[in-house]
Amino acid sequence: MARFILQRLMAALVTIWIATIAVTILIHLVPGDPVRIMYGSFQTTPEELEAIRVRLGLDQPIWRQYLMYLGRLLHGDFGNSIVGDQPVIDILMTRFPSTLALTLSSLFIAVVVGMSLGFLAAYKRGTWVDVSAMVLAIVGVSMPHFWLGLLLLFLFALQLQWLPVAGGDWRSLILPALTLGLANAAVLARLTRSAMIDIFDQDFVRTAHAKGLPKSIVLYRHALRSGLVPVVSMLGLQFAYLMGGAIVVENVFAWNGVGRLAIEAVFARDYPLIQGFILFFAIIVALASVVIDVAYAFLDPRIRYS
């Protein structure tokens, strides 16, 4: 298994490495002179622009720029933001805990609601339970995050006034987490259902029934345990989608995370911050998928004992 984990770690490193290349290319794809686009609006003199160009190494050939950028990254230097001239890494780290709280609580909701719904639907395949669960799921999949958010906001915060519209405490986390969690629960329910249906059709489930085991044991010991393997393997991607979805949801609920930061940065054309965000996002998603892969390896003896 050590070999498997090492492989996954390598894959994560490659992901991050490609992300560094991508963000370097990004700045050069912007039409025009990057320095002028970034700093031109701040009434800077040509001399100052030249100084910035030299400081950022933008006068060097591109491979050199990349190596310099990589060198700075290894020292934890993501550059400085244009707006406010603060270290990008500091801005990201101040905002990240909010995003992490949001994504983890949504992941929890998505897993609990989505997986149980999908499992139930698969188990009751073809009955009204299955049909209504799947109707619910496809409606959930089709519901825009932001609209669901606004509806929840309208209902619980404005009409019923049970929860605050915004703020920073845990109660204001409930609505965004519910929004993001429920939307992804629908996706997960569909995935879980089809994975479990595959499992129920397997020969070994028939063997377990032929042994005369009670349905509950066949279900939990044989089917569910085996079904968890493919379902857990999908969670890495689900986490990435939650991180992506957080960008929108944070904006609906004025939740001060990195997602909201990213949109502000795009509007302000704050390229160092955009670069920092993309790279940061890639790192988090890559690390999360390593964690999920390790969990997956523990669940599947075919990997655990190889």
Added chain:
Amino acid sequence: MVHGTTAELADDLATNGSARSRGFWRALLASPSGMIGLAIVGLLVFSALAAPLLAPFDPLRMAAGPRLDPPSAAHWMGTDDFGRDVLSRIIYGARLTLQIGVIAVGISLTCGLLLGLVAGYSSGWTERILMRLVDVLFSFTEIVIALACLAIFGVGLTNAMIAIGIASIPFYARVTHSVVLVEKGKPYFEAAIAAGAGHGRLIFLHLLPNVIPTLIVIGTLGVSTAVLAAAGLSFLGLGAQPPQPEWGFMLSSSRDLISRAPWMMIFPGLAIAITVLGFNLLGDGVREALDPRQRQR
């Protein structure tokens, strides 16, 4: 292709198509999801085409009625903060939505199909490098790639469509690649090689017809993803700009007025949700109609 002519190729595809298409439509209409999906998508296309006839007002005309007027006989879905008729804006919005779906899916389908086909057919180093890259981009998620594209191109609805198209390429490439691998692994492919078939015949006569059904399915489902994403970007202010009657943008301008004019929030959201639902159902229906194994489930 060495000896086979393109006419023969077209003939092959045609006989094949007509023999199967009747069964396909029957199966599609027999499945509840296919039928409902087809109805919703049909309605959307109809309102897009007939918008000038259907819409009671000019979607851009301010003060078509009083400002923030609740739904009434004159304004079925009420009016917005500029007194524009919400219903008319939603009907015209169908045009933009359809445009988004077609352009974004067109971009991602074409590029994804090409990439996946090249990677899957070539195998070896080309395949490894291409697919590793695609996997990495895929893990960035569509929204981040779209944001990066918008950071490059600048904001706006057209740019948003293109950005969404580009952002979904990795997904289409992955699906195509995996289908190509499955088909390449089937004995009929080896049988074609053994018969002496060249690259052109292998790709266009043997692989492509077996890859296309899957792509039709994911392309249909992909329209819903693209519509959702474009509405999301417009909602964030990165896509449609005022005064375009784009649903996501309409939602975003309703935000500060939710308690005073909830209809401004409810109807555009409903329009997006129903459209997306329609394409999702249609996609599921097409999948069931194309794959008899799924039909039994």
Added chain:
Amino acid sequence: MTTTHQTGPILSVRDLTVSFGRGAGRNIAVQDLSYDLLPGETLAIVGESGSGKSVSSMALLGLLPPRSANVESGTAMFQDKDLLSLPDAQLRGLRGDRITMIFQEPMTSLTPVLRIGRQLTEALIEHKGMGQADANARAREMLALVGLDEVDRRMRQFPHELSGGMRQRVMIAMAMAADPAILIADEPTTALDVTVQAQILDLMRDLQSRFGTSIILITHDMGVVAEMADRVVVMNRGRKVEEGPVADIFSNPQDHYTRKLLDAVPRLGAYATAAAPRSVVDKPTPVGKSLVHTEGMNKTFHEGGWFWKKGGGTAAMQDVGFDLNAAETLAIVGESGSGKSTTGRAVLRLLELDSGTVIVDGMDVRGYGKAGLRQARRQMQMIFQDPFASLNPRISAGRLVAEPMVIHGLASGGELQDRVEELFRRVGLEADHIRRFPHEFSGGQRQRLSIARALSVNPKLIVADEPTSALDVSVQAQVLELMLELQQSLGLAYLFISHDMAVVEEMAHRVAVMRRGRIVEIGPRKAVLNDPQHAYTRALLAAVPVPDPDRTRGTLPVIDAGTLPMGALAEVAPDHLVAQ
């Protein structure tokens, strides 16, 4: 196999009818099936695919998918209870305890995420109320009984750590641990290699005499029936067509279908005295001069790494070489993983060799450029194992048959049309089936299509990779007959890859036996099959079940995998070479 039956039947099935689906789509799978199972006997239920033989037994245990299958009528009395009307909970109490089951696919029939020990003990704990320690002791005892070594380690292992044969032994241990009254074995050896099959059949017989279990053996294989059964029920299309003691069924079959089935079964030894396959045409083309010459072929498969190829890898072919003459059949026999299919593909250059020589019709196949290779493929065609997967589902039958001719520019327009029609008739298909698609044909018809396709370019060599192993025996017989006829009238050379010794004896002029990537014995059919010199060939031949209840297979020769000679070939008689 002689047991005296004093008591009445232990199980008596009456008028069992099972259907699938509802309304217009209703499909009767089993109709009015009745039989008795006597204590301690083995009752074989025999039939081809779609005969309802499996469905009828699954129905007894309530294991059919509840939403699609309906048991419409019938009774099945077991210990004064009707299994078919028993409440779920009570049936479950019998299942896995008094009546147990083993299945065809040992690779997928065990739960992948649970240890062997857990899977062996859970039924004992459930039904017998044993504690974990007692159940473990019983499980270990059973594992030893089914012939597994290192029992304590096996208990802790997961299914993927065991081979197919070992897994089937575990399944048998699991089924026998509760000392059941009835064991239902559904094609228990079909997925196994012939030597493993022989061991598993021996094991089942041994356990039956030890425990006195009654066995219902569901199978399509007449050899297995002759070897195992006391009595036989023959089924066709959901109905019982004949029932009787095994000796009567084989010596004096009453029903037309039973006779047809028995006639179609290839019997090893049936052509033992002939030096060549039987003539099916008036003037068969005589065996000609050398067509294929191969020498020193090597191929190692590397496991695909994450970015790079992993080191090591498995050697699929080592120093393989043989000759094949025009109008001759060389059969390559071997078990799974022996490299026989790899060899066939290497000759057609469907895979690239690491080293070696392949000469076909005087030309070096490995030396061709891409265009040259495509031209050369006119000479050599292939017939694949799986008739369902080897035809592109989206191309019509006529176009499939025409494709090789179009590729090689041999015919076009009306001429092409005529040629396709002629080929359809040549292989026994109707010309008006040209517009149909592959899924509209039966398995046997599809294999005829494959043959027509291969024939269309008038090749000299056809590589046939297990061409009939996916077919029912009656269909197999027809396809083999067609292949013989084509060879003898057209002078085709066949490289005939098979795992079935009896089929090989019917088809081959010469035989090569492969094991673990090497040819261990090669020579004229009479020499290899009647006078095998290599220990592995002898084991392979001894393991073949004989479809004749009067002849017993005899005990299996013990072969020690480690000491089998696997070196270079040496001539022991003219043209008869054996690994040293």
